[in-house]
Amino acid sequence: MIPELGHFALILALGIAFLQTVAPLVGYRRRDAKLLAFAGSAAQAQFFCIAFAYACLTISFVNTDFSVAYVAQNAHTDLPNVYRFSAVWGAHEGSLLLWMLMLSGWTFAVSVFNRRIPAELSALVIAVLGVISVGLLLFMLLTSNPFDRLFPVPLQGRDLNPLLQDFGLTIHPPMLYMGYVGFSVAFAFAVAALITGKLDAAWARWTRPWTTTAWMFLTLGITLGSWWAYNELGWGGWWFWDPVENASFMPWLTGTALIHSLAVTEKRGLLKSWTVLLAILTFSLSLLGTFLVRSGVIVSVHSFASDPARGLFILIFMAVITGAALTLYAFRAPKLASVGELHLFSREGLLLLNNVFLVVACAAILIGTLYPLVIDALNLGKISVGPPYFNAIFLPLMVPLFVLVGFGAVVPWKKGKAGETWQRLKLPALFAVAFAIVVPLALHGRATLLAVTGGLLGAWTIVAASQDVWRRIRAKPSFIAGLASVPRATWGMTLAHAGLGVWALGVAFVISYGYEKDVRLAPNATTEIGDFTFGFVGAQEAKGPNFIAQQGEVTIERGDHSVTTLYPQKRFYPSQRNVMTESAVDATLMRDLYVSLGEGFDDGSWSLRIYVKPMIRLIWLGGVLMFLGGCLAASDKRYRLARAADRKLALDGGTQAA
Amino acid sequence: MRYAIPLLILGVLLAFFAVGLQRDPRVLPSPLIGKAVPAFELPVLALPKAESPPLSMGNAAFAGKPYLVNFFASWCAGCQVEHPYLMQLAKQGGVTIVGVDYKDADADVRQWLAARGNPYAPILVDLDGRAGIDFGVYGVPETFVVSADGRILHKHVGALTPEAFARDVKPLLGAGS
Numbered sequence: 001m002i003p004e005l006g007h008f009a010l011i012l013a014l015g016i017a018f019l020q021t022v023a024p025l026v027g028y029r030r031r032d033a034k035l036l037a038f039a040g041s042a043a044q045a046q047f048f049c050i051a052f053a054y055a056c057l058t059i060s061f062v063n064t065d066f067s068v069a070y071v072a073q074n075a076h077t078d079l080p081n082v083y084r085f086s087a088v089w090g091a092h093e094g095s096l097l098l099w100m101l102m103l104s105g106w107t108f109a110v111s112v113f114n115r116r117i118p119a120e121l122s123a124l125v126i127a128v129l130g131v132i133s134v135g136l137l138l139f140m141l142l143t144s145n146p147f148d149r150l151f152p153v154p155l156q157g158r159d160l161n162p163l164l165q166d167f168g169l170t171i172h173p174p175m176l177y178m179g180y181v182g183f184s185v186a187f188a189f190a191v192a193a194l195i196t197g198k199l200d201a202a203w204a205r206w207t208r209p210w211t212t213t214a215w216m217f218l219t220l221g222i223t224l225g226s227w228w229a230y231n232e233l234g235w236g237g238w239w240f241w242d243p244v245e246n247a248s249f250m251p252w253l254t255g256t257a258l259i260h261s262l263a264v265t266e267k268r269g270l271l272k273s274w275t276v277l278l279a280i281l282t283f284s285l286s287l288l289g290t291f292l293v294r295s296g297v298i299v300s301v302h303s304f305a306s307d308p309a310r311g312l313f314i315l316i317f318m319a320v321i322t323g324a325a326l327t328l329y330a331f332r333a334p335k336l337a338s339v340g341e342l343h344l345f346s347r348e349g350l351l352l353l354n355n356v357f358l359v360v361a362c363a364a365i366l367i368g369t370l371y372p373l374v375i376d377a378l379n380l381g382k383i384s385v386g387p388p389y390f391n392a393i394f395l396p397l398m399v400p401l402f403v404l405v406g407f408g409a410v411v412p413w414k415k416g417k418a419g420e421t422w423q424r425l426k427l428p429a430l431f432a433v434a435f436a437i438v439v440p441l442a443l444h445g446r447a448t449l450l451a452v453t454g455g456l457l458g459a460w461t462i463v464a465a466s467q468d469v470w471r472r473i474r475a476k477p478s479f480i481a482g483l484a485s486v487p488r489a490t491w492g493m494t495l496a497h498a499g500l501g502v503w504a505l506g507v508a509f510v511i512s513y514g515y516e517k518d519v520r521l522a523p524n525a526t527t528e529i530g531d532f533t534f535g536f537v538g539a540q541e542a543k544g545p546n547f548i549a550q551q552g553e554v555t556i557e558r559g560d561h562s563v564t565t566l567y568p569q570k571r572f573y574p575s576q577r578n579v580m581t582e583s584a585v586d587a588t589l590m591r592d593l594y595v596s597l598g599e600g601f602d603d604g605s606w607s608l609r610i611y612v613k614p615m616i617r618l619i620w621l622g623g624v625l626m627f628l629g630g631c632l633a634a635s636d637k638r639y640r641l642a643r644a645a646d647r648k649l650a651l652d653g654g655t656q657a658a
Numbered sequence: 659m660r661y662a663i664p665l666l667i668l669g670v671l672l673a674f675f676a677v678g679l680q681r682d683p684r685v686l687p688s689p690l691i692g693k694a695v696p697a698f699e700l701p702v703l704a705l706p707k708a709e710s711p712p713l714s715m716g717n718a719a720f721a722g723k724p725y726l727v728n729f730f731a732s733w734c735a736g737c738q739v740e741h742p743y744l745m746q747l748a749k750q751g752g753v754t755i756v757g758v759d760y761k762d763a764d765a766d767v768r769q770w771l772a773a774r775g776n777p778y779a780p781i782l783v784d785l786d787g788r789a790g791i792d793f794g795v796y797g798v799p800e801t802f803v804v805s806a807d808g809r810i811l812h813k814h815v816g817a818l819t820p821e822a823f824a825r826d827v828k829p830l831l832g833a834g835s
Contacts, residue, residue: 277664284668311679319672323665330662370674377677577733 003068006056007147013049013104014137016042020107021130024123028195036123040111043126046133047108054101057146058088066157069150070094076159076575078546086170087160092310093146095173099290100136102174102181103129110185110210117206121192128188135317143310159546159575168228172221176248179218180286183255185210187283190276191325194332199276204266207279209634211262212492215255216630222248223623231583236516236594236611238619241390246369247289253362254282257355264348267413270340271352273333278355280329284322285362290314292369345416350408357401364393402457402504405497406464424467432460444513444614454508461501465494492633496626503622509615518598522605530612532593533557539597539606547571549582552606554595556586563593568608570597583609592616688794688813695727695808696792700782703759703767715780717808724811724831725754727802728778728818729790731762732770734798740817741774747823748777753831757781760790760798803830 020042027035057070061084066072074090089098107129114122140146163169189207193199225248226238239245258278265275343349368385375383410424436455440447468490473482515529521536528534537553549569556563566584573580583596591614598607690696699716712719728744730737748755757778759767764783771781784790793802796815803812803826811830814822 273661281664315672315675315679319668322668323672326665326668330665333661370671373678374674377674 002056002059003065003147003149006053006060007145009049009053009056010137010141010145010147013046013053013100014134014141016046016049017130017133017137020046021127021134024127024130028120028124028127033119036119039123039126039130040114042130043104043107043111046130047104050097050101050104053147054088054097057094057097058085061085061087064157066155067149067151067153068146069148070146072150072154072157074160075157076546077156078575079157079160079165080545082170083160083165086164089173090160090164093140093144095177096136096140096144097146098174099177099181100133100140102177103133103136103184106182106185107133110188114206121189121196121198121203121206124192124195125185125188128191129184132184132188132321135321139310139313139317143313156575159573162547162571162573162576162578162580163232166228166232168224168231172224172228174221175217175224176221179214179216179221179255180248180251180289182210182214182217183251183279183283183286185214186258186279187325190279191328193276193336194325194328197332197335199265199272199336201266201269204262204275205639208259208262208266209636209639211255211259211279212630212634215252215259216627216634218248218252218255219623219630220627222252223620223627226623227620230616231585233581236583236596236609236613238510238616241368241387243292243369244289246365246390247285247292250362250365250369251282251285251289253358253365254278254285257358257362258282260351261355264351268340268342268348270338270342270348271355272336272338273329274355276333276336277329278359280322280325284318284325285366287314287318287321343415345411345418347408347411347413347416350404350411354401354404354408357397357404361394361397361401364397365390368393398504399453399457402461402500405461405500409465409468409493409497424471425464428460428463428467431463432456435459440509440512448512451508451512454504454512458501458503458505458508461504462498465497465501469494487636487638488632489636489638492629492631492636494629495632496629499622499625499627499629501622502618502625506615506618506620506622510613510619513614514616515610515612517610518607519610520601520605520607522603525605527610529610531558532563532612534595534608534610536606536608538604539600542569544571546575547573547580550597550600552595552597552608554584554608556593566593566595568595568597570600587617589617589621590615688810690794690810691813693810695802695804695810696789698782698789698792700758700784700789703764703781703783705768705771705776705781715782719780720754720756720804721808722806723754724806725756725779725804726827727756727758727793727804729758729760729784729793729795729798729800731760731798732766733762734760736817737799738774740799740819741777743818743820743823744777745775754779758784758789760784760795761787801827803827805830 020039023035023042024039026032027038057068060068060071061075062081064071064075064077064079064084066075070091070093074087074094075084079087087094089095107126110122110125110129114125186207189203189210193203222245225245229240230236230238258275261271261275261278264271342352344353368389371385372383375381406425406428407421411421433456436452436459437447439455440451444451469486472486472490473479476482476485517527517529519527521527523536523538526533526535533556535555535557537555539550539552542549542551549571551567551569554566554568556566564586566586568584569582571580571582572578581596583594585595586593591612594611594613596609598609600606695717697717699714701714702712744755747753755778757780759781761784767781782789787795793800799817801814801818802810803814805811812826814826818827
């Protein structure tokens with residue numbers, strides 16, 4: 001009964017989504033305020049339907065109702081309760097439902113928080129989001145219904161993929177989807193602007209917090225994904241340039257570009273059509289991410305479900321959504337001409353440069369990701385593009401970007417002065433150079449080119465970014481008053497830029513000074529890595545709730561004193577006959593000690609994979625700082641206070657822009 | 659006109675995606691095709707009824723006639739799917755099927771075969787998966803077609819079906835002699 005209710009709620013949601021699209025569009029043509037106002041109610045009703053359906057699926061999982069095919073494929077009576085909740089998005093059908101829940105949630109948020117912006121714009125935004133809803137709901141109901149029944153009912157389910165039985169993965173997909181889907185709001189704002197032809201500073205100000213919010217979730221999602229891969233996949237790496245990782249990274253790059261170009265559009269009224277294009281691209285790349293993961297067009301470790309019929313549907317869906325938006329863009333964008341001139345050496349000029357680097361980096365990754373597909377389509381054979389390509393292309397593009405970040409916070413809008421900039425930046429530059437030379441030598445006794453470059457760029461970014469806050473505090477009579485006077489948006493920017501610097505330090509140090517070693521150790525044998533001594537005590541059997549494990553015991557010593565003891569596991573999940581490596585990590589901010597079990601041999605010895613990763617935590621700390629920066633920037637009170645004023649402005653001045 | 663460029667790029671990309679969808683991502687051409695079979699020497703699985711088989715067999719034992727090398731395991735679902743068809747092939751005769759029991763316990767596979775029948779001429783045991791690595795096996799079941807002069811002619815990934823056999827395997831069995 002419960003699954004049927006869920007299924008019914010989805011069908012109802014499809015009907016509502018259809019009305020949510022049509023009514024505001026008709027209302028816009030006829031200038032009918034009632035039809036426009038209907039958009040918000042429809043969005044809210046749709047959200048409740050989807051949330052209800054989602055709850056139904058969750059209940060089916062908690063009750064392990066194996067008459068539901070999707071539950072039978074992804075649950076087991078031994079599955080711990082926590083993972084029954086997360087198993088809902090453990091495979092294709094359920095993750096689509098989660099996608100839908102996010103989309104309707106974002107639309108719901110637009111309908112609630114947009115009460116202060118012009119009814120016309122808000123209704124159109126909701127209508128565009130409705131189109132996306134219709135497409136996805138059709139996709140779900142036609143090709144991947146999570147509520148399909150299974151007969152005869154199996155006595156036992158096939159269990160959740162053990163890879164996904166990890167805390168990181170319970171929160172990684174929701175965060176990632178929040179980001180992916182969140183960009184649909186920026187997309188909808190862009191399309192609405194193309195329809196109405198009104199694109200002014202107020203529009204940019206309304207769009208900014210939505211974009212920043214989506215961006216910060218995507219940032220956190222990617223960071224969590226990287227952390228999860230490090231913990232769970234047992235390879236000890238944090239980024240693999242896997243097609244699916246790239247799929248999440250591309251919208252992040254264009255989304256980052258979008259945040260910055262929106263700032264230019266708001267403050268200076270420039271780059272209008274570029275901003276709109278970026279908004280369309282960012283969401284299209286999010287859709288592409290879904291397409292790549294779900295269609296099997298590109299094979300990757302992440303593709304949990306692939307099915308060409310579904311791929312075709314997503315492809316058509318993408319063609320319709322992105323195609324329609326770009327067609328509209330081709331006709332309307334020429335009218336969004338920007339007024340005013342742009343000096344390269346000004347904040348907007350530097351932001352434009354930042355956009356160029358970000359978009360070129362994104363294009364390079366897109367080419368690398370799709371190249372195998374193109375080669376295959378042209379019958380030139382099957383190839384794959386690996387990390388060497390991406391590292392060689394991506395890292396050089398990042399260097400000027402980091403240099404720019406330092407300038408961006410210091411150079412004023414409209415036109416910068418070289419002398420003044422130098423006065424402000426000479427100390428940070430000096431500090432960065434000193435840091436880059438001293439720190440690698442002091443910590444590791446040798447300096448590599450990468451460590452020095454990374455240290456230079458990281459320190460430069462962090463120090464130059466905090467300049468803005470520092471100057472604002474200096475300008476006030478007391479430190480406390482100064483601290484209070486710094487707006488949240490500035491804190492947000494500073495924190496996010498500092499996060500980028502912290503990230504760069506982590507990357508440079510972990511690549512330069514990391515040790516990796518594969519060894520075969522007999523019980524009570526030891527091996528030396530760096531200044532650590534790893535001793536293998538032996539392996540024993542251990543039992544978990546739904547797995548049996550071989551658990552190794554590894555003692556780690558540095559000099560004479562013991563550092564820690566680690567217990568890596570090799571788990572066997574009988575329900576799926578699947579073996580999983582559960583590595584053990586001892587982490588501090590300065591270094592990670594990482595041990596994972598390989599194969600066991602008859603004589604009791606095991607092959608072990610041991611890593612010493614200096615400062616790898618900084619990589620994720622950087623991501624978290626960027627996330628927090630996004631939180632602060634999106635919640636700046638400027639967006640809330642300014643809305644009332646904007647609305648008046650838009651009502652008075654709207655016609656003149658059209 | 660420059661505002662229409664993004665639309666054009668999208669069109670080209672979509673065309674490639676559409677072609678890409680027609681492809682089966684599981685088809686991975688083996689670099690071994692046309693090359694000699696990797697050298698192997700594996701223990702033979704002792705079966706209750708067999709009359710003292712050799713302890714181990716290698717490439718030399720099969721030379722002179724085309725044969726199939728089928729990697730399987732009792733723990734693999736796809737192997738259960740293809741098993742009835744392998745039985746049928748064995749009954750028809752005409753081709754030797756060399757089974758390689760991949761990362762599996764002897765007792766398990768004996769039980770598995772007792773329940774389902776044994777289509778394999780000999781069954782070789784690849785307990786640690788070394789031979790699997792030499793053959794470039796991604797997962798079981800995988801079937802290799804080997805010519806009389808010991809070259810790999812074709813690799814089939816996944817359960818062997820009558821259609822796949824008629825299309826990809828049968829035409830090759832006369833070759834290379």
